[in-house]
Each structure stands twice: as C-alpha cells, then as structure tokens.
Amino acid sequence: MGSLGGATSDLRSPLLLPSERRLGIDEVLRQHAGEFGRWQLRHFVLVSAAWALEAFHTMVMIFADRETSEEPRQWDWLGGGAASTVAEWGLVGEQRYKIGLVQSAFFLGCMIGSGVFGHLSDSFLGRKGSLTVVCILNALFGFLTSISPAYWFYLALRFLTGFSTGGVGLCAFVLATEPIGLSKRGVAGMSTFYFFSAGIALLAAIAYLFDSWRLLYVVTSLPSLLFVLIILPFVSESPRWYLVRRKTPEAMAVMHSIAKKNGEHIPPGVVVVLDGEHEEHKEDNQVAEIKNNGKVAVAAASIIDVVRSPTTRVRLVLMVAINFLSSVVYYGLNLNVVNLETNIYLSVLLNAVAEMPAYLLTAVLLDRFGRRPLAIGTLWLSGVFCVMGSLASGVAAMKEVRMACGVIGIFGMAATYNLLFIYTAELFPTVVRNAALGCASQASQMGAIAAPLVVVLGGPLPFAVFGLCGMVGGFLAFLLPETMNRPLYDTMARLEEGERH
Template identity: 30%
Template sequence: MDFDSALKVVGDYGSEQRKYLYLFSFVNLFIPMHIIGLIFLGREPSFTCHRRTEGPACSLQVCPRYVYGDEFTSIVSEWDLVCDKSYKVAQLQSYLMFGFLLGNFFFGGLSDYLGRRPAFICSLIGLAVVTNLSAFTYSYFIFSFLRISIGFFVGGVGLVAYVSATEVIGLSQKVFAGSFYQAFFSIGIMVFAFLANLIRNWRYLAIATSFPICLCVVIYWIVPESPRWLASQGRISEAEDILLFIANKNGNIVKKSSIELDVPSKTISSTKSYGYMDLFRTPVLRKEMLIQAFCWFVCSLVYYGLTLSAGDIASNAYVSVALSGLAEIPGIFFCLWYLDKLGRKKCMYLSMISGGVACFLVIIFSQSATGEFGKHLRTVFALIGKMGISASFSVVYIYSNELIPTVVRNSGLGFCCVSARMAGILAPRATSLGVFNMYALFGTASIISGFLNLRLPETFGKPSPESIDDVENRPANKQTTAKTLVNSETVQAIEENISMLQNGEPNI
C-alpha cells in the first residue's frame, strides 16, 4: 500500500501525531522572535547630542557623544546607530534574511539527504548557540555576523520542523495541522511584543528569546525519524516499524503485515539521491516550481514588508506589533474553515487578491481621507492586507507541501523558501519607498501572484505525490494529454475524409 493508505490504518491524527505537532508548533512559537527581533532589538530610542540643548541632534555634522533616553536600550544606543548610521539597522535585517536564504537552501537539501532528525537537531543547537552569543557581543561587526548565523539556523529550524510535523499526518487533518502550526508563528509575534514590553534591555531580551530554543533540543529524543522520508528512501522496514510504533501509541492494535508499504516504482533505490536539479528536469514539475517560487517571493515580500512597518499602525510600538500578529489569526482561521471547502487553489487566489486590493485601498485613503477617521481607515485596510497575505502564507505552505513529491519535498520547499528569503532581503528596502510606492508594489505583486496560482493543479483530497513521475502523470495532465490525442485523431480523420472525397472515394 502507499504511505497515505498506511496512515489510515495507523490513524490519520492520533494522540502520537498530535504530540509531534504540538512539540514542533511550540518551536514555531519562538521563530518570529528571531526573524523580526530587530523591531525591538534595533528600535531607536529618544536621543540628543550632549553639546546641543535644542533642535534635532542630527543637524550637527559631528556629535562626539549622544545621550539616549532611559525608556529602553537597543543596539542603536549600544553602537550609536543614529543619523547617518541609522541605515545599519535595516542592513542587519537584510543580513539575517540572507542567512535565512542560505539556511533554507542548506538544510532543505541536508534533510532530504540525511533525514529530518539530523537536520533539525543541527539547526536547533546552532540557533541556540549563536542567539546566546549575540547577547554578549560588544562589536557591531561580530553582531552582524551573528545575525547572518541566526538567519541561517532559524531557516533550517522552521523548514524542517514544519515538514516533520505534517508528514506523519493523514490527508483528512493536514489542513488543520498546517493552520495550527502557522498560528503559533502569529501568536509568537504577540508574545514577543509582550516580552519586549517587559524586558527593556536588549541583551536580556535576546537571552529570553534563546532560552526556550535550548529546551526544544529534547524533541530530538522524543520524535522519531519521518517514516514518509524513510519510505521514500527505500528503507521500508524502518518506516513500517515507526508506523507500527505510532499505531500502538494511538491505541490501535495493528500488525506489521497490515501496513506493508510498497516501494514506489521508478523512484527510489537505496543508492539514489535527489537534489535541487531534479526540481527542473521535467516540464510539469518545472512549471509548478517556478510559479510556486514566485508566490513564495510575493508572500514574503509583502508579509515582512507589512510586519517591519507595523510600528506605524498605532502610536505605541508594542501595541502595533501585537496588532500585526493578531491580524494574522483571522486569515489562519479562514484557511482552516475554507481550505477543504473551496480547495487550495481558490483559497490561495482569494487571499492573495484580497490582500492586494486592501493594499491599494490603503493608498486611496492615504490620498483622500484625512484626520482621525482617515487614519483609522488606513489602519483597518493595512491590517486586512496583513490578514490576506498571512492567509496566503498559511495556504502556500500546505499547498506546496502537497504539490511537491516526497523524494524532493524538502529540496522543493527549500527552493521556495530561498525565493521567499530573497524577498525578505529586499523587504527592509521596500519599507523605505514611502507609503504610496510601498503599497502599490505590494498590491500589484499580490494580484499577479493570485492569478498565476490558477495555473496550478488542485491537491485537495488527492494523495501526496511520492515521485517525480507522480507529478508528471497527474490525472489532470493525463486528461490534457488524452484530449490532445483525441483532437489530433479527429483532425487526422477529417483530413482523410476530405482526401477521400477529393479522390472520389466513398466515406465509410
């Protein structure tokens, strides 16, 4: 039997799979604290030049020493990243996203080659170490290097945790599992705002965000290797043993003979390894990967652009960031309620289009509406835009996870995440374009992405592809091929009949 059929015997979503999901979702709670940490770690406090009693401090060409307010500390006050040096804070965010890109690329391939568990524990330990080190550095140069390292390891943790959490869950509960996992990221944004409000010293805040990651290392000894990955590598016996273990923990009395897995034909041998180049060898998979990569790019660009500019939503920065995280929850519930009713493709289309339209409405009311009412309207539509793009991000994880075959799933998701991280590198620059240009860019990109998604196949209710051949031979592709064949045969028959009539032959 195939793997999804075996999961039905074991239990689509038993207590053991729930435990795995909860553990990996707990890890995801702390991922945003590292990704958007500079919102508070790099926040600019009030400051003056000690030689000047009035007027803007930056009006002086040279200030020997800046005096900062005591409301909080940050790397800005640590290294005087103000005035002509203020660009260095945004530069650090781009450094992190560059590290994120490298981490997705490296750990995506590593987890497909060595397995999910080795890649997960390596990235988790690395993240805990470099985050703690960043709290004790007194050099901007070293801190910059550590931001790249944090991005590198957090990219591996987030990618491998999501795949590991969802690969052992059956089709009937995959939407709930994906939405549940993504909700913890949004909650993590709100928790981070709460922590930053309590801990006003940037070094203590960095330590507070790294400590839970250290605790998550125990997951390595609790969660076994992904049986789906083992099966894809031809390690059938090991995969069956883990499925049997999960079934017993779920309370299902199952014999190993009842979950005998088939070795997929033309896909896996014990010596065959798959990588990034396999994503583009065949025409159907290549087209799907390019569309998905663009969608991930747009999701990341708009999501992080809106998140990094969240301080403009309300007068209080802590409330602003919390509202930004809260706005994502309705989008995630939209996915949970409608993904199985409308399908992945339609939900992706609707969420991207709604997010794009909301961005254009922000522009319209920025130009036409004034006063407090106009400000509130802009805030509402900005939050709707965040909700729409958050829903898209939730859908794209689930959608891509179902579109990409098992043998290259982590490599495929890694490639998509690389595309997203490239957008993340550009997002801090996009926020400096001004309200009109920023929202125009976000709105246009979202709408284009929404229409491109209509060219992808629907995956709802269909088994996950195990091999590249499964993607190339999807029923939709077969139907297209059959229609083309019928059309060509019909044209050929008409041409033969015309030829016979011209030659005076009877049409039999």
C-alpha cells in the same frame, strides 16, 4: 521418522508466514493506524512548537534595534546604552541605514539556510536531525549575539542566526505533517502558523519586560536550547523519510507506534512501501531486488530533477514567484507600522493577533474550496486593501483607514502564507519535497530582504507596491493545479504517472 519430521517442518513454514501486503503510508494510516489520532496530535504540537522559536529569532530585531520608546512608557534610551543597538552604537542620522543592513543580513542568512537545510533534511540528516542542528545553532548564535562587542560583530552574528533560522520552520513543518493522513493533513498543516503568531505575541510581552537588547537576545535564545533538551527526545523521525532512505524496519516501527498510541492495529504482513511498489508491482520489485543483490535503492533526486521535469519545473517557478511577492507584502506591512507612528509593543501584538483568524479561516475553507481558489482569493484580498491604503496615504484624517487597510492586508497575506506551505508540500513528491520547500522559502527570504527597501520609500508608494504584488500573485496562482484530495506522491515517476492519468 526423521524424514517425516523434515517434511512436516517444510510444510508448516509457509503456512505460518502471513501473506505480505505492500501498502503506501497514506493507505496504512487510513486503513490501520489512524490518520490523526493521539499520536499525531502529540507529535504535531511538540514539533510545531519550533515555530515559536523561529518567531523569537526573526522578530526580536524589532525591539533590539528600536530607535525610541513610545507610549505607554515615555522615555528615551531607558537603561542608557543598553536599551537598544541604536542607542549603544549611535545608529541614527547617517548611520541609520545600518539598521536596515542588519535586517537584510538576517533574511539573507535565512535564504541561504533554508536551501542548505532543505537539502540536508531530505538527505542524510533527516527531518529530526536537521531540526536538532538548527535549534542548537540558533541558541549558540543568539547567546553570542548578546555579547557582540561592536556593530559589525552584531551584523555577522545576525546573518549566522538567519542561516540557522531559515531551516527551523521548514524542517518543523514537514516533520509535523508527514505522519498525518491525507484527509487531515491540510487542516493540520494550516495550523502550524498559530505557533508562529503565538510566538510573536509572546515576544512582545518578553520585550516589554526586558529592556536591555543584550538580555533580550539571551532570553529569546534559551528556549531553542530547552527545545532540543526537553522536547526533541520525544519526537519521532518521519516514516516517509525512513522509507525514502530504504530504512523500512524503522518506518514500520514508527507506523506501529502510531497505531498503538491511536488504539489501532496494523495486521501482520503489512509492509509500507514507496509509491509504485504496491501489490501490483510486487513481482517486478522482487526481480529487481534479486538483480541488485537484494539492495534496492531509490534514484537520488534533487532540485535539478525538479527543473528537468516539465511538470515540476512550471510548479517550481510559479511557487517561487508567488512566495517572493507574498513575502514582500507580509514583511513589508509588518515593518510599515513604524510609518504609522504606533506603539511598538501594541502594534506587534495586534499584528500577531490579527493573523490568527486568517489561519482559522483558511483551515476551515481549505478542504471546501480547494487550494488554488483560496490562494487566489487571499492574495487579491490583501492586494485590494493595500491599493486602498495607498489611495488613503498623505491625508492625516485617513490615518485610521490606512491602519485598517494594513491590518486587513496582513490578514489576507497571513492566510496566503499559511496556505502556501501545505500547497507547496502537496505539489512535489517526497524525494524532493523539502528541496522544493527550500527553494520556496529562499524566494520568501528574498522578498523579506526587499521589503525594507520598499518601506523606506514612504508616502503612498509602499502600499502601492504591496497592492501590485498581491494582485500579480493572485494571477499567477491561476496557473497552478489543484491538489485537494490528490495523493501525496513519494517519487518523481509516480507524480508524472499520476498527472498523465
């Protein structure tokens, strides 16, 4: 009888085990969990709120370092020395270069920070961990900036704030978009910049209410701390990062949470795997796992691997160049409003509002015309109107024309900036995606550092340089491959294999 019972147990065990189905994350989202349901919408909004924080820390210098105040409030140095850093430390005349030095120091910090946190978010810290760290650092450095005893302390702290700010948008973008399905990822990714523009608009209102530059840094730093304490506890780590780090149970837990919140169900036996480890490769992977004593590891990948690969090397060079040129134009046009003698609060607000239709346009057209045609078109749109602005410079009666050219130039470049994040993310596999985005972000920060130097040239030259940058950027975009409706690869090997086919 005992022998029969043992036989029955042996027969029953395999019959009760469901057959394992090894699927990529995109396949699980499409077939079982939902590509963009309630879970993704909630997660996307919570994570993307970090973009408003980046806008605060980046654009606060416009108001903190202002020289004078214009209409509708006519006063000079209202609040005495506390009104701005320029008033407190006498950064006028021969000392005026120090304003630009602070601005360049901030963007230099951003350039370094984007590379550092791009690597950390791909490695042990993860997307959520890196976002947590940069927000804490932003709050800390912002509060310390508000009590700067002298100019050089202020410059150093702005550099440190830039270092942490450089990782905010990068980590938030990847964390927000990686759990979204292939067919919805493009539009969702394009929508992250609404939060940045909304942050700029909100900052203009905050700056109008708080005249003291010290108090302004306190008020704009507090939201970063609140984000860590109130919002991040309700945010999940990226299942793709879990998978690359060989934390399959954690990845599956997130996938089941997505399915449950979306009213869907992942059948028993479905397991998420990296590209190249699907059903057809199951036996080979099992053999490899046995040979490695059950410990399968993904080969470490870094930006060096991107450079070594002919496919990704060309992509990286092109994206670095395009991001640099786009940044020169975007930040240059925003800074160039001071040469138009407009009200600082109203000008910043209008620039922020002007960007929003650009984001909507690119989101609508992204999956209709593709990434490459849209990149070319928006770069050239900005370039052409910047050239027109250059031709109109020097003529007093053409002030309104120059202003309109600048607004349309920002419109085109904002659309390009929006597109470049999703385009860059789709050009590189998961194992190096944040590292590649980090390089592109570093190039953008180099452009931001160069932009003030172009603005101080004055006359028709700034618009002329911006126009040239836009036109050259459009030509470079011709050399990029189209990524619309292409898989989001996880490994370098799968990317190379996909390109061969």
